[in-house]
Amino acid sequence: GYFGDYGGSFVPPELQAILDEITVAYNEIKDDPAFVAELTTLMKDFVGRPSALFHCKNLSDKIGGAQIYLKREDLNHTGAHKINHCLGEALLAKRMGKKKLIAETGAGQHGVALATAAVLVGLECDIYMGIIDIEKEKPNVTRMKILGANVIPVTRGTQTLKDAVDAAFEAYLADPVTQLYAIGSVVGPHPFPMMVRDFQKIIGIEARAQFQEKYGTLPNHIVACVGGGSNAMGLFTAFLEDKSVKIHGVEPSGKGLEDGKHAATLTLGKPGTLHGFKSYLLQDDAGEPLPVYSVASGLDYPGVGPQHSLLKDIERVEYVTAGDEETIDALFELSRTEGIIPAIESAHAVAYAMTLAKDLPKEESILINLSGRGDKDIDFVVENYGKK
């Protein structure tokens, strides 16, 4: 594998040849000054990096414990962290002479980000999306269409994220020459988990420098939600060697761990193979992925990035959970104390951080990766949870 026993690529031979090509192309361009310059310029002038580091004074004072900070990936162009790896993947596809970018989406953030990057580099874009998520994340579906992407409804299985990945993989296998599968997280066969992590690690590099520059020290705790695991690896990577920094990954316990309506892969899963890679997996006795659930479409995935599986085994990261109710409460709490409406996915990290802060002294600090904004979720939240 590529992360201890985890990762690798379990794919048909014809796809392995293509993956090897992508690995070679990526290793060639990742240090190429022209590529780095083009990506850096787009990060600054198009995405709006560096993203802000914000101290939630009101929320911290209200809880009366540790100081809570947000890394504002919600302020990126397109509204989440996904744009960081989509731009990298789009530039790579362009360099490789591809004609089309394809991907899965659940929350629609990855879909919007890839559609946006495709426009920039002049490539076509097909986005596979479960019909349940198409219904739930309407604003993002509309944005993808306005951006000129083809949103392809997925009606198989649970009609959510895992099924969208299945459909996108099938389409990719049908034509891996003119298309690049710009996968939406640190998942999939090698080199995708490594490549997406490399494009996302700018989050932690910036946050570590900003925190030291502002406060002359490192945060005591860093927290991120974990679906496939890309925003978390984006924040965590720069801090992995800082042993004083405690790291927490928050998965969705949905309606409860005991009744199966969750997606807490690292808490209740075990090693298995899905979508061409080995990692912790919520699976049945035959090794088939179990149906999963989360109030957040972007966390609703039975697998998880292989690097997270290694970080769990070596106990460098503590993987915890947040349920639907406390997550929606946290979404409203952040909105009504700091005027920031988070994505439901990101609100899982806020919910856990609020609980963690309570029992910590005021001198301690918790840095949360606010991976996305809640614009996509506002109708769903008000329709299903009222005004709280």
Ligand SMILES: CC/C=C(/N=C/c1c(COP(=O)(O)O)cnc(C)c1O)C(=O)O
């Ligand atoms: C690629 C499938 C996941 C999606 N989104 C996941 C997501 C996530 C979880 O994805 P990871 O960071 O990869 O764990 C966190 N925050 C926001 C705002 C998200 O939109 C999507 O389709 O937009």
